[in-house]
Amino acid sequence: MGYSFLDLAKEVLEHENIPLSVEELWEAAGRYGLLEKLSSSGKTPIRTLSARIYVDLKNNQDTIFEQVSKRPVKFFLKGQTAGLQEYEDRQERAGKKLKFAERDLHILLSSFVNSDEHFKCSTKTIYHEVSKREKSGKNKWLHPDLVGVHFPFESYTPNTLKLFDILKVNPYKLYSFEMKININLANLREYYFQAVSNSSWAHEGYLVALHITENPELMDEMRRLNNAFGIGVIRLDAEHFMQSEILFSAKEKESLDWDTINRLVDSNPDFKKFLEDLMEDIKVGKIKSKYDETYTEEEQMCQYALKCGILS
Structure with a gap:
């Protein structure tokens, strides 16, 4: 099998080590030069990436992915607790800079x-x-x-x-x-x-x-x-x-x-x-x-x- 959308998502999340939206995954994949490795991208590759992750979450009991937020939807790798904690700490620090109280x-x-x-x-x-x-x-x-x-x-x-x-x-x-x-x-x-x-x-x-x-x-x-x-x-x-x-x-x-x-x-x-x-x-x-x-x-x-x- 060739290099799949799920392979791309896994590699990007391992590199970034924080939860990402599908759009952020795709952007990071471009920075790392991973898009060229896909055997097929189709007309709407970002939607394809999103669909593949959702199907894997729903149908694969051994999926390596997890959805960690809804607004916006972000995905991460199971067991990467250190990266998830770092992401949450960033969110907390960002919250302290918000304009509202x-x-x-x-x-x-x-x-x-x-x-x-x-x-x-x-x-x-x-x-x-x-x-x-x-x-x-x-x-x-x-x-x-x-x-x-x-x-x-x-x-x-x-x-x-x-x-x-x-x-x-x-x-x-x-x-x-x-x-x-x-x-x-x-x-x-x-x-x-x-x-x-x-x-x-x-x-x-x-x-x-x-x-x-x-x-x-x-x-x-x-x-x-x-x-x-x-x-x-x-x-x-x-x-x-x-x-x-x-x-x-x-x-x-x-x-x-x-x-x-x-x-x-x-x-x-x-x-x-x-x-x-x-x-x-x-x-x-x-x-x-x-x-x-x-x-x-x-x-x-x-x-x-x-x-x-x-x-x-």
Whole structure:
């Protein structure tokens, strides 16, 4: 057999030692002078290369390739963990140079959880900098980035809600969200346990990020942590916010951590105002308090994301 498209992909990935898209594979193959080695290139050789890799991934149990990301789609060689870690480190360093900040992502999350059927919740940003000054380390990982509440006003009649109250059944749900820009193997455990720490007070806690590396080892570790500690994971989609994904659902707590709630109320005026607002809204039976702004149209969100530099 002659030199195949899969041979080309393997040789390029061994040379580059980082995940590459099909276009990047083809460009690198040109630099290394490998295109001339192909026995046949066809009219659309890049598409042929893409098709051969996908077919090999699907049908060959012993494939040497793996897909490590979706946006954009990138491929790598199985077992090349050092190269993959280097790539993830580069992505993390690049993330630190982004024009936008974590808080620019809040409206993206707020819009998603406000419209998603699982949540249907209103959120409020918690500004850490307005908290009481304490001894160094005392309030570390105490505050979530956003908090949320699900009001069941649209799901039940006023009489049903009154019955819930009489029977001591709680139809309301509190959420805690820890926001990050990038999650990879290098930072996962730190970020995850930060979410564990500042979500103990809520019914459900989530770690949220815009970029989560498509790495089987990372997904396996997330699954293990989710099974052990119950914090869910959400991946945001800035271009189509309604297509943001709950990669792992949080385990719902039946009881709340009242000591932490009391500490948050005492420490942070934003959290205190959040509880005051939700109690007032429960009392009147409708949402009248001011929560974080949300978008309902993807075009609005795209314009915002482009303006902030989240999309380019």
